[in-house]
Amino acid sequence: MSHEIAERVIELLERHPSIELLDITGGAPELNPSFRFLVERARALDRSVIDRCNLTILLERGMEGLGEFLAAQGVHIVASLPCYLEANVDAQRGKAVFERSLAALRRLNALGYAMAGSALVLDLVYNPLAGTLPPQQAALEAEYKRVLTERYGISFDHLLTITNVPIARFAHALAREGKLSEYQALLAQHFNASTTASLMCRSLVSVSWDGRLYDCDFNQMCDLPLGSGSGASTVWNVSSFDALTGGAIATDDHCLACTAGHGSSCSGALR
Numbered sequence: 350m351s352h353e354i355a356e357r358v359i360e361l362l363e364r365h366p367s368i369e370l371l372d373i374t375g376g377a378p379e380l381n382p383s384f385r386f387l388v389e390r391a392r393a394l395d396r397s398v399i400d401r402c403n404l405t406i407l408l409e410r411g412m413e414g415l416g417e418f419l420a421a422q423g424v425h426i427v428a429s430l431p432c433y434l435e436a437n438v439d440a441q442r443g444k445a446v447f448e449r450s451l452a453a454l455r456r457l458n459a460l461g462y463a464m465a466g467s468a469l470v471l472d473l474v475y476n477p478l479a480g481t482l483p484p485q486q487a488a489l490e491a492e493y494k495r496v497l498t499e500r501y502g503i504s505f506d507h508l509l510t511i512t513n514v515p516i517a518r519f520a521h522a523l524a525r526e527g528k529l530s531e532y533q534a535l536l537a538q539h540f541n542a543s544t545t546a547s548l549m550c551r552s553l554v555s556v557s558w559d560g561r562l563y564d565c566d567f568n569q570m571c572d573l574p575l576g577s578g579s580g581a582s583t584v585w586n587v588s589s590f591d592a593l594t595g596g597a598i599a600t601d602d603h604c605l606a607c608t609a610g611h612g613s614s615c616s617g618a619l620r
């Protein structure tokens with residue numbers, strides 16, 4: 350994302366006080382030269398900010414002081430830790446990622462994240478290692494807390510379970526193994542109508558690196574344009590986000606990942 354687009358995002362935030370949260374994501378968003386600008390300006394506008402952090406970025410050379418910056422700005426950190434077992438994390442993310450993730454979590458705890466009496470929030474994200482639905486969120490959170498606290502002395506606030514969406518790399522991996530149709534059928538069989546009222550696409554708008562607008566990050570990855578029909582397609586031609594409120598949402602087969610079982614969103618299970 351260019352600085353010009355980051356400035357435009359802040360301008361739109363300023364114009365729309367009803368937007369309460371700026372959720373920054375995308376690989377390692379902290380590497381973007383405009384990351385600190387976005388955080389500081391959004392916080393100055395009294396908006397909450399989430400940084401979707403891969404944890405190991407906190408240990409990279411050149412990123413010294415990143416944890417301190419996030420803590421000083423009161424940024425809510427949502428960090429991916431796909432399992433509490435070293436072998437599973439390293440198999441999914443690469444050698445030594447588990448150990449480096451724990452080192453980053455200890456650093457965040459030392460800064461006050463997830464500590465008693467502190468307002469600094471640190472949530473972890475779980476997503477299944479294979480083509481299965483996530484287990485019940487509260488039970489898995491209790492298991493993560495037991496292992497991470499007892500074995501490693503690490504604290505976190507909440508565990509968010511997120512269903513794997515069959516698009517991009519994950520869809521290709523399933524297709525290579527001949528399991529794509531099976532996974533899509535699993536999602537369809539577990540359709541849960543009670544999740545539809547709280548789907549995240551009802552309350553967010555996703556801005557891509559080049560300023561285009563989407564109903565959610567998954568639609569952004571599929572390049573599925575906004576479904577509202579309002580004519581707005583980028584940060585430059587949207588006059589008001591109010592025009593998108595209550596409008597149609599673009600959907601496709603991958604949406605069944607959000608409505609399966611307990612439901613799924615960037616904030617975890619829906620039910």
Ligand code: SF4
Nearest residue numbers: 548550565567604607
């Ligand atoms: S994938 Fe579909 S159901 Fe899920 S948030 Fe996006 S538009 Fe909504």
